[in-house]
Amino acid sequence: MMSCFNLKTWLLSLVFLSSLLPLFHGIPNKEFRVRAVNLGGWLVTEGWIKPSLFDGIPNKDFLDGTGLQLKSVTTGKYLCAELGGGTSLVANRTAASGWETFRLWRLNENSFRFRVFNNQFVGLDGINVVAVSSVSTDSEIFHFVKEGGNSSRVRIKASNGYFIQAKTEDLVTADVSKVNGWGKDDPTIFVLAIASRFQGEFQVTNGYGPRKAPQVMKKHWSTFIVKEDFKFIASNGLNAVRIPVGWWIASDPTPPLPYVEGSLNALDNAFLWAQEYGLKIIIDLHAAPGSQNGYEHSSSRDGSQDWGKTDENIQQTLHVIDFLTSRYANSASLYAVELLNEPRAPGATIESLTKYYKAGYEVVRRHSLTAYVVLSTRLGTSNSREILPIANGLNRSVIDVHYYNLFEPQFDNITVQQNIDFILTNRSSQLNSVTTSNGPLTFVGEWVAEWQIEGALQKDYQAFAKAQLDVYQQATFGWAYWTLKNVRKHWSLEWMIKNGYIKL
Ligand SMILES: *[C@@H]1O[C@H](CO)[C@@H](O)[C@H](O)[C@H]1NC(C)=O
Ligand SMILES: *[C@@H]1O[C@H](CO)[C@@H](O)[C@H](O)[C@H]1NC(C)=O
Ligand SMILES: *[C@@H]1O[C@H](CO)[C@@H](O)[C@H](O)[C@H]1NC(C)=O
Ligand SMILES: *[C@@H]1O[C@H](CO)[C@@H](O)[C@H](O)[C@H]1NC(C)=O
Ligand SMILES: *[C@@H]1O[C@H](CO)[C@@H](O)[C@H](O)[C@H]1NC(C)=O
Numbered sequence: 001m002m003s004c005f006n007l008k009t010w011l012l013s014l015v016f017l018s019s020l021l022p023l024f025h026g027i028p029n030k031e032f033r034v035r036a037v038n039l040g041g042w043l044v045t046e047g048w049i050k051p052s053l054f055d056g057i058p059n060k061d062f063l064d065g066t067g068l069q070l071k072s073v074t075t076g077k078y079l080c081a082e083l084g085g086g087t088s089l090v091a092n093r094t095a096a097s098g099w100e101t102f103r104l105w106r107l108n109e110n111s112f113r114f115r116v117f118n119n120q121f122v123g124l125d126g127i128n129v130v131a132v133s134s135v136s137t138d139s140e141i142f143h144f145v146k147e148g149g150n151s152s153r154v155r156i157k158a159s160n161g162y163f164i165q166a167k168t169e170d171l172v173t174a175d176v177s178k179v180n181g182w183g184k185d186d187p188t189i190f191v192l193a194i195a196s197r198f199q200g201e202f203q204v205t206n207g208y209g210p211r212k213a214p215q216v217m218k219k220h221w222s223t224f225i226v227k228e229d230f231k232f233i234a235s236n237g238l239n240a241v242r243i244p245v246g247w248w249i250a251s252d253p254t255p256p257l258p259y260v261e262g263s264l265n266a267l268d269n270a271f272l273w274a275q276e277y278g279l280k281i282i283i284d285l286h287a288a289p290g291s292q293n294g295y296e297h298s299s300s301r302d303g304s305q306d307w308g309k310t311d312e313n314i315q316q317t318l319h320v321i322d323f324l325t326s327r328y329a330n331s332a333s334l335y336a337v338e339l340l341n342e343p344r345a346p347g348a349t350i351e352s353l354t355k356y357y358k359a360g361y362e363v364v365r366r367h368s369l370t371a372y373v374v375l376s377t378r379l380g381t382s383n384s385r386e387i388l389p390i391a392n393g394l395n396r397s398v399i400d401v402h403y404y405n406l407f408e409p410q411f412d413n414i415t416v417q418q419n420i421d422f423i424l425t426n427r428s429s430q431l432n433s434v435t436t437s438n439g440p441l442t443f444v445g446e447w448v449a450e451w452q453i454e455g456a457l458q459k460d461y462q463a464f465a466k467a468q469l470d471v472y473q474q475a476t477f478g479w480a481y482w483t484l485k486n487v488r489k490h491w492s493l494e495w496m497i498k499n500g501y502i503k504l
Contacts, residue, residue, distance in 0.1 A: 034335070034478025035504060036240035036282065037233060037493045038446060039270070041483065042225045043263045044244045044286045046297050047199020049486045053220055054199060057207035059109040062144070064206055065198030065302040066104045068114075069096040070190040072166035073153070079172065079190065081131040085118030089129045091166035101195050103302040105136065106206055113139045115302055127175040129164060140174075147182050147189075154192045155179060163188040198303065200296030201246055201287065206258035214260045221266040227273045229484065229494075234277035236497050237504030240335060241279055242445060242480040243270060244286030246299055247316070250323040271331050280335035282374065282480070283324055284445070288317050293344035293379060305344060308352035317356065322363045329367040336477075337364050338374035338400060338445070345380035353378070357390050361397065372477065374443060376400040377434075384434050391440035398477045399434050402446035403427050403468075411452050416460045419451050423467040431475060441477035448482050449502065450490040458501060461490065465502045 041049030054060055070079040078093040078100040085099075093100050098117045105113040105121075113136055114122040120131040121139030133139060140158050147153040156164045163176040165187040176188050183189075205213040233241060245267060248255035252264035267283075274281050287299035290306035290313050298307075308314060321339060328334040339360040343353055361373050375391050377384045377399065384401055391397040405411045405419050414422070435442045449465035472479040481502075486492040489499075496502040 031476070032239075033473065033476075034240045034280065034282070034443065034480065035238050035473075036242050036280075036478060036480035037238055038242045038244065038284075038480050038483040039225055040244060041485065042243070043221065043249065043266055044246045044297060044299065045199070045201040045204045045220075047197075047203070048488070049483065049491075050220075050224065051199075051487060053204055053216070054207065056212070056216065057204070060207060061194060062104055062106060062109075062112065063198060063203040064104060064106045065196075065203060065296070065300065066194060067101040067196035068104065069100050069193045069195050070102070070154075070156075071096075071193070072187065073189045073191060074185055074187045075166050075169050077169060079166065081116035081118075081120070081122075083118075085116040085120040085131045087130065087132065088125075089122065089131060089172040090170055091172055092169035096193070096195070105302065107141060108209065110143055111141050112144070113141060119304060124158060124160070124174055127162070127173045129172040129174055151182075152192045153182060153189055155188050156190065166190075198296045198300070201299040202258060202301045203296070205260055210257060210260075213258065214262070217260050218262050221262055224485065225266075225270070227269075227276075230270075230273035230277045230279060232494065233484070234279055239278075239280060240282060240478070240480070241270070241274065241484075242282040242284050242338070243267065244284045244297075244341065245324070246287035247285065247289045247320045250320040271328060271333055274333040275331065279333065281328075281331075281333045282336040282338060282445075283328070283334070284338040284341050284374070285317070285320060285324075286341040288320075288340055289313055292340055292348050293342050294347065295342075298341070305347040307340075307343065308348050308356065314352065314356050314359070318359055318363050321360050322366075325364050325367040325371065329371070334368065334371055336372035336374050336398065338376060339364075341376050342379050342402065343376065345378045348378060350378075350386060354390050357387075361394050370396070372396045372398050372441070374398040374400050374445070374477075375440070376445070377402075384430065388434065388436065388439060394440065397440040398443045399440045400443045400445040401431065401434060403430075403444055403472070404446070404448060405451045406448075414452075416453060416456060416464070419453070420464055420467045423464070423471055427468075428471045428474075431471065435476060442475040443477040444472040444475045444479040446480060446482040447472060448491055449496060450488075461496075461501050465496070469504075
């Protein structure tokens with residue numbers, strides 16, 4: 001117990017300190033600030049966060065969006081959609097890159113469509129293999145026949161029953177009915193390499209298929225994040241969670257295939273737990289219809305990015321915001337609605353984004369006068385101020401910026417101290433540049449104490465995390481760590497807290 005005298009001194013010093021804080025930070029510190037963690041990989045799947053979720057998928061190397069490269073054993077050259085698509089396939093490329101990569105559409109564990117660089121689907125014109133139609137149903141359905149064992153040699157059978165062959169370097173046809181063995185001079189044999197993988201919500205649900213996916217996802221949703229996690233969050237210096245959700249949640253319990261029922265029930269639980277432990281919730285539309293960035297974390301099927309291209313698509317997205325806000329507007333835990341995570345330029349144009357953000361703001365306001373409305377900056381542009389004119393004049397609006405010392409060559413070979421200096425000078429000035437006196441609040445909605453350095457010491461991570469906290473706590477809305485749980489330990493705030501890397 002504190003004595004009366006000590007209590008008084010303590011209270012006085014508290015008053016004194018808080019009167020000084022605004023001077024130190026240069027901004028008023030009276031308002032509540034979010035100290036949040038993202039619940040990544042929960043209601044929107046990301047395979048790298050929990051790879052085991054994909055373990056039970058039959059033929060799990062062949063998921064939607066997987067990029068395949070096929071080298072003919074007879075020409076010794078790669079199969080290629082000439083000009084990236086729009087004409088025929090050839091087998092005359094010595095190296096493989098975009099035009100030589102075929103993205104899978106998985107129909108079931110044995111049947112696939114192939115999509116090429118310019119987004120056409122591979123089909124047949126007579127016996128010639130072409131990539132001319134942009135309509136998936138016009139395309140051919142293919143089956144792989146693998147050599148077996150650990151060989152990467154395959155044959156590809158079209159649905160007309162014939163195998164594809166690299167007849168010459170310039171001519172690829174589907175006209176071989178009988179094959180024999182796995183010799184070296186057989187034009188129906190290709191060496192297969194997987195150039196890229198995709199492991200998002202579309203891949204996991206379509207991979208398991210309509211019979212197994214509901215069970216698998218239900219189990220994931222009810223075990224990956226549980227009530228105890230909210231208790232842990234609340235008792236470790238955090239006051240909020242940012243929860244990524246996908247657009248299909250708005251049509252629960254009957255989302256369009258391949259998505260499955262149940263993420264809404266999980267989100268309902270999150271609101272109950274948040275209430276119990278006094279946590280705030282930021283709902284974050286992480287995956288919009290058509291995909292706003294082409295990444296697996298926005299549930300793109302194959303890397304394509306179609307969000308915002310039509311008015312219908314924008315209306316559909318607004319409906320999701322309407323659904324979510326009306327459902328939770330009366331919960332004391334609903335703190336903010338983020339309209340769209342990480343739209344990517346140039347595909348997500350500033351015009352479509354302006355239109356959507358303005359309309360989305362109004363949709364939230366129809367149900368709630370107090371919920372903050374969060375507008376994410378675009379990936380793929382260096383101008384993070386471009387959103388400011390949209391947000392200016394919108395009461396209780398927030399700009400979300402994501403800061404990772406990763407993914408760009410400038411972070412490749414830099415030292416611990418250089419990483420820290422980058423936070424203290426460059427991130428700090430980036431954050432300042434979007435912080436305006438009467439404009440929207442600022443939110444560092446994603447950051448992590450991870451870098452390109454391998455084998456750094458615990459004290460290095462501690463210093464890096466501390467530098468980031470020092471800078472990001474100056475964001476006028478607050479910050480959110482990415483993410484609570486992850487098999488990669490530094491990406492797991494739970495692991496970082498339990499192991500003494502981060503103390504809040
Ligand atoms: C196949 O497996 C054997 C035994 O594990 C290994 O030595 C060989 O390199 C593998 N071959 C390929 C093509 O992966
Ligand atoms: C591949 O074949 C096509 C069709 O004959 C031809 O137009 C193209 O120039 C060839 N490319 C190479 C690199 O040989
Ligand atoms: C902004 O919203 C708050 C909370 O509802 C309200 O008190 C305030 O009057 C609003 N300000 C303006 C300028 O609309
Ligand atoms: C980083 O260092 C490696 C090894 O020295 C080098 O190959 C690479 O080009 C460097 N990257 C950058 C961006 O400087
Ligand atoms: C970081 O900021 C410093 C100081 O303004 C500047 O000299 C440097 O070029 C910046 N570094 C990067 C990688 O942008």
